[in-house]
Amino acid sequence: MDRYIEQAASEIPQLIGIxxxxxxxxxxxxxxxxxxxxxxxxxxxxxxGDLIRANRQGLKALGSWSSEMQVTIESAESLVVLRELSSDxxxxxxxxxxxxxxxxxxxxxxxxxxxxxxxxKVQAEDRPRGTRIMEFLDRYAPDPHAVTxxxxxxxxxxxxxxxxxxxxxxxxxxxxxxxxxxxxxVHQLSL
Amino acid sequence: xxxxxxxxxxxxxxxxxxGPARVSLSLTREVSCIRSLAWRCDLPIAGDWRAxxxxxxxxxxxxxxxxxxxxxxxxxxxxxxMLVAATGRVQFRVHYxxxxxxxxxxxxxxxxxxxxxxxxx
Amino acid sequence: MAIEDLRGxxxxxxxxxxxxxxxxxxxxxxxxxxxxxxxxxxxxxEGARVRTIAAHNAFREFLSAVFAQAGATTPAERISLASEVxxxxxxxxxxxxxxxxxxxxxxxxxxxxxxxxEKYGSRVKRTEPADAVAAGFxxxxxxxxxxxxxxxxxxxxxxxxxxxxxxxxxxxxxxTGHAAKPAIDEATVRRYVAPPVRGVDEDRIVQISNGLLExxxxxxxxxxxxxxxFNVFVAAHLPGYYNETVYETMHRVERTAVxxxxxxxxLMREAxxxxxxxxxxNVLLSPEWEGLVGPPTGVPTDVMSFxxxxxxxxxxxxxxxxxxxxxxxxxxxxxxxYEVPFxxxxxxxxxxxxxxxxxxxxxxxxxxxxxxxxxxxxxxxxNYYVELFRGKPRYRVEQTKCMMxxxxxxxxxVDAL
Numbered sequence: 001m002d003r004y005i006e007q008a009a010s011e012i013p014q015l016i017g018i019x020x021x022x023x024x025x026x027x028x029x030x031x032x033x034x035x036x037x038x039x040x041x042x043x044x045x046x047x048x049g050d051l052i053r054a055n056r057q058g059l060k061a062l063g064s065w066s067s068e069m070q071v072t073i074e075s076a077e078s079l080v081v082l083r084e085l086s087s088d089x090x091x092x093x094x095x096x097x098x099x100x101x102x103x104x105x106x107x108x109x110x111x112x113x114x115x116x117x118x119x120x121k122v123q124a125e126d127r128p129r130g131t132r133i134m135e136f137l138d139r140y141a142p143d144p145h146a147v148t149x150x151x152x153x154x155x156x157x158x159x160x161x162x163x164x165x166x167x168x169x170x171x172x173x174x175x176x177x178x179x180x181x182x183x184x185x186v187h188q189l190s191l
Numbered sequence: 192x193x194x195x196x197x198x199x200x201x202x203x204x205x206x207x208x209x210g211p212a213r214v215s216l217s218l219t220r221e222v223s224c225i226r227s228l229a230w231r232c233d234l235p236i237a238g239d240w241r242a243x244x245x246x247x248x249x250x251x252x253x254x255x256x257x258x259x260x261x262x263x264x265x266x267x268x269x270x271x272x273m274l275v276a277a278t279g280r281v282q283f284r285v286h287y288x289x290x291x292x293x294x295x296x297x298x299x300x301x302x303x304x305x306x307x308x309x310x311x312x
Numbered sequence: 313m314a315i316e317d318l319r320g321x322x323x324x325x326x327x328x329x330x331x332x333x334x335x336x337x338x339x340x341x342x343x344x345x346x347x348x349x350x351x352x353x354x355x356x357x358e359g360a361r362v363r364t365i366a367a368h369n370a371f372r373e374f375l376s377a378v379f380a381q382a383g384a385t386t387p388a389e390r391i392s393l394a395s396e397v398x399x400x401x402x403x404x405x406x407x408x409x410x411x412x413x414x415x416x417x418x419x420x421x422x423x424x425x426x427x428x429x430e431k432y433g434s435r436v437k438r439t440e441p442a443d444a445v446a447a448g449f450x451x452x453x454x455x456x457x458x459x460x461x462x463x464x465x466x467x468x469x470x471x472x473x474x475x476x477x478x479x480x481x482x483x484x485x486x487x488t489g490h491a492a493k494p495a496i497d498e499a500t501v502r503r504y505v506a507p508p509v510r511g512v513d514e515d516r517i518v519q520i521s522n523g524l525l526e527x528x529x530x531x532x533x534x535x536x537x538x539x540x541x542f543n544v545f546v547a548a549h550l551p552g553y554y555n556e557t558v559y560e561t562m563h564r565v566e567r568t569a570v571x572x573x574x575x576x577x578x579l580m581r582e583a584x585x586x587x588x589x590x591x592x593x594n595v596l597l598s599p600e601w602e603g604l605v606g607p608p609t610g611v612p613t614d615v616m617s618f619x620x621x622x623x624x625x626x627x628x629x630x631x632x633x634x635x636x637x638x639x640x641x642x643x644x645x646x647x648x649x650y651e652v653p654f655x656x657x658x659x660x661x662x663x664x665x666x667x668x669x670x671x672x673x674x675x676x677x678x679x680x681x682x683x684x685x686x687x688x689x690x691x692x693x694x695n696y697y698v699e700l701f702r703g704k705p706r707y708r709v710e711q712t713k714c715m716m717x718x719x720x721x722x723x724x725x726v727d728a729l
Binding site: 140142143144145146149150152153154156158159182183184185186 | 345348352353355356431432435436437438439569571572574575576578579582694697698701702
């Protein structure tokens with residue numbers, strides 16, 4: 001898949017990177033970045049997936065959700081476009097800020113068609129909630145280096161048990177989720 | 192690793208003719224704990240630091256107490272300029288109350304003060 | 313009397329005092345992580361209560377000494393001086409509007425609340441106030457201004473900049489008082505130090521730490537009562553606060569949640585790591601340091617000496633390098649720390665090594681000396697911290713001697729794994 005994306009990307013000037021994220025867990029499925037770019041594809045893919053999910057939920061709350069949703073982010077240095085290819089995959093494309101919008105739209109349409117055709121049909125596994133919560137904390141908790149210890153202390157779950165979050169009991173997962181909400185300052189997790 | 196350059200400048204000898212070689216300066220952001228507060232450029236170490244300090248004072252910066260080979264100056268808005276004579280390092284420290292999106296511009300203004308001071312040497 | 317004149321120095325032990333009460337410098341990273349750890353262990357409500365009481369006790373002890381030494385006798389003098397000292401310390405500018413029956417305090421710029429919002433505000437939403445230290449201070453200042461007994465004023469912070477309010481606000485109300493415990497002052501501290509020992513590279517460490525101590529003499533709060541130095545927010549703080557919060561929390565966890573002891577001990581050590589990475593690291597990369605010592609060389613033995621000098625320069629005590637084999641082992645010793653006098657005076661002899669902060673600091677010093685490419689001007693970001701300290705451990709620290717246990721000095725051995 002990576003080589004396929006690389007081929008598709010090489011034809012597009014001013015494209016800096018492409019990330020395909022597998023949902024619902026926001027895991028990196030495939031990526032390409034231009035030489036010299038120092039990004040962590042796993043991190044970028046994860047955040048893009050979370051962004052699409054949050055956007056979807058926000059739009060649903062407004063009664064405006066549509067499966068044709070696209071998120072465009074303009075920053076000083078880049079133009080980021082995120083699009084759901086299917087319920088299982090999100091594609092994020094990062095262009096140079098100077099890329100003309102018309103060219104971006106044209107190239108994007110072609111690119112997404114090609115990428116979409118190459119994606120496999122997947123049966124998403126229901127990964128354990130404990131695992132997904134710990135991964136979410138890893139991404140969003142303010143002091144990621146201390147997350148496991150903080151959770152252990154707050155939730156009363158031993159450090160050893162937290163090494164295998166997928167094997168936590170129902171009660172432990174409940175306490176873990178409450179703790180994660182507390183650490184992140186949210187009422188519920190976007191999982 | 193050094194961060195993205197924000198601005199560059201080439202001060203020239205004020206006297207013209209045979210004088211110090213051209214110096215090319217670049218303002219870059221230093222990654223510090225408080226976002227976009229600290230910016231940097233590097234001067235040749237064979238400079239006349241006293242004269243430069245004098246020019247910066249004349250430009251409105253106030254000398255501050257210091258130690259060792261460090262020159263410190265404060266602006267009216269609480270920003271700081273620090274010069275390390277032994278290495279030529281210059282740090283522009285924008286005041287923490289400046290909103291984050293304006294800190295780069297504040298640093299560029301300080302950088303310009305330095306560049307003009309160098310031109311007057 | 314100028315606040316600077318209240319300063320004292322126990323030079324041979326690198327311990328600093330204000331009006332005869334110990335004080336040290338820490339940066340906002342350590343301060344926020346410390347408070348967060350207390351709350352993680354005890355929960356937000358109880359954590360805030362323990363932190364506020366600790367601050368109340370520490371500032372009561374401190375302000376008593378300040379008022380006595382400065383000759384401040386009237387309520388107006390004492391309230392004014394208290395606010396001035398708090399701001400001088402870099403703790404923030406707090407306006408007190410109080411009577412013997414209580415009152416209010418407010419500030420738009422307190423070290424904890426302001427720094428929390430700066431560091432975490434864009435990532436985490438906070439509803440609980442962050443300024444237990446200022447709260448405790450306000451209660452202590454009010455009691456002493458009107459010669460009231462300890463704990464006769466209770467305080468609550470009901471608005472906080474960290475919770476996205478415009479200002480921090482506190483309400484002070486009457487409470488029942490009780491007798492204060494004896495102060496941990498310079499005389500007490502001197503009872504719990506060992507004769508200073510010369511370590512490796514001692515002469516250079518002494519020279520640098522003296523330079524840093526001299527530099528710190530000029531560091532004080534700005535017009536907002538905050539100190540931005542070395543590219544961090546720094547505050548002069550009272551070890552009594554740190555010590556009471558740490559040890560009350562530890563003892564409580566040991567009594568009521570013994571399975572959580574490994575986690576809390578690890579977090580207390582982690583706080584020491586955070587301090588060395590953030591405070592020492594930013595000092596090493598600062599122009600202030602470059603002017604005083606020069607840019608970091610990246611040579612492990614140099615960095616180890618520099619870190620030891622920084623510890624002394626910040627008033628942490630007489631830390632010395634007993635032995636250092638790069639890539640293999642560090643033996644760090646202390647003939648004094650800011651933890652020991654408090655623990656011994658309040659709790660007696662400990663049953664196990666209790667110097668968590670220095671344990672973590674020693675391990676982090678090894679990491680900084682051996683894993684950081686200083687000549688490449690590293691960025692001391694959260695991601696870099698994770699890169700250095702997470703993943704497969706490369707070092708292990710053990711405190712092999714502890715003055716809290718009654719031993720002659722404290723010793724920390726860091727081994728490469």
